[in-house]
Amino acid sequence: MLEIKNLKAYIDTSDGVVKAVDGVSFSIKPGETIGIVGESGSGKSVLAHSIMQLNPKPPTFYPEGEILFNGKNLLQLKEKELRKIRGNEIAMIYQDPMSSLNPVFKIGDQLMEAILTHHSMPKSKARQRAIELLTDVGISDAEKRFNSYPHQFSGGMRQRVLIAIALACNPKILIADEPTTALDVTIQAQILELMKSIQEKYGTAIIIISHDLGVVAQMAEKVLVMYSGRIVEKGNVEDIFYHTSMPYTWSLLRSLPRIDSESRTRLLNIEGQPPNLIHPPSGCNFHPRCPFATDQCKTVDPQLSKRSADHSAACILSEEEFNEAKKRIEKGEQERRMEHV
Known part of the structure; x- marks a missing residue:
């Protein structure tokens, strides 16, 4: 249509x-x-x-x-x-x-x-x-x-x-x-x-x-995630909310309050500000705020690539690399919370 x-x-x-x-x-x-x-x-x-x-x-x-x-x-x-x-x-x-x-x-x-x-x-x-x-x-x-x-x-x-x-x-x-x-x-x-x-x-x-x-x-039924004028991830609701492959989407989801969460932790905000759309950063537009960013992210502008039949994300990390990095970040945050307690 x-x-x-x-x-x-x-x-x-x-x-x-x-x-x-x-x-x-x-x-x-x-x-x-x-x-x-x-x-x-x-x-x-x-x-x-x-x-x-x-x-x-x-x-x-x-x-x-x-x-x-x-x-x-x-x-x-x-x-x-x-x-x-x-x-x-x-x-x-x-x-x-x-x-x-x-x-x-x-x-x-x-x-x-x-x-x-x-x-x-x-x-x-x-x-x-x-x-x-x-x-x-x-x-x-x-x-x-x-x-x-x-x-x-x-x-x-x-x-x-x-x-x-x-x-x-x-x-x-x-x-x-x-x-x-x-x-x-x-x-x-x-x-x-x-x-x-x-x-x-x-x-x-x-x-x-x-x-x-x-x-x-x-x-x-389907979701498009936009950042700095572009679609950075798209898929059905389950793909986006439970199997996200894009650091920006993951960061957005972590800022949501959850009443079913067992751990009463503070909401996590996305550091920094959205980019200047007149002079966007080189490489990936999200890399200045991304906790997963590498040196490669500063030069490579990622395009949407398929993660599954109806799921695409704009990130140079593979799904396996993304999941590993996510575990490391979440483990580090948990250790810092335990030290604070």
Whole structure:
């Protein structure tokens, strides 16, 4: 349904060219869910906006790559053609519903606008469809709440309204950019469950972008790990969470709190800062922060290589070398903890 080939999204600034997305490739099938994870600044949102063609041009430009949707390269379409796709066939949910919804228009009017933009129908029918959507996303007494303003809804309800707007035209692909960041854990669980039920009902493909690995583990079948504008590891959920072969992914997973952990140890952060995307380091972009780094990492720029049928990682270490290095690091940390005790 959607295939991205060697996409490069660069941003021209007064300080130089920011390589926000630098050679990303992946595809998604109907009804599939792909999770994209990484630290802030790794290129996740620029990638999402590139798919929707919402990055301002200029300063954003695309020196290489293709974004193929049903055989059409979105990078080559004119604005008029893109408007027929945005919101209609590919829709997006943003992380902040208060800034995404217009505070001076009623919820129902904003829903109807999404429907009438792409479909020619009487307003009465559009109103009926909008009320059905509000009901589908769990807004009780939808006919009455149709005339409410955004400030009259809670954060969770506003996020549900955004999902309803995104689903207004039954899109084939739904991009959710940090859809639960501003919500408490209870509402977060409800929103994720809602997205799953909608996917089952409409057969929608979902791309969920998050820095929360727990959310991605719950939602996705496949995971892409991004660092400094690149995909550094990709595979199914089990590959990424239980058989990672990339030091960056391993470091991210170690920073997760675990309630099932037997040893009550401090969370481990990733030392240092993400690289400057105008002047990235030579060799592997992660090597200045990597606990596994060798001298070779300073000169060799690793590309994604297969670890198994559906699992790839960008690291010069083999799986055996990675596992051995991991054991040495974990053993050293354990010994230091024992000395401290």
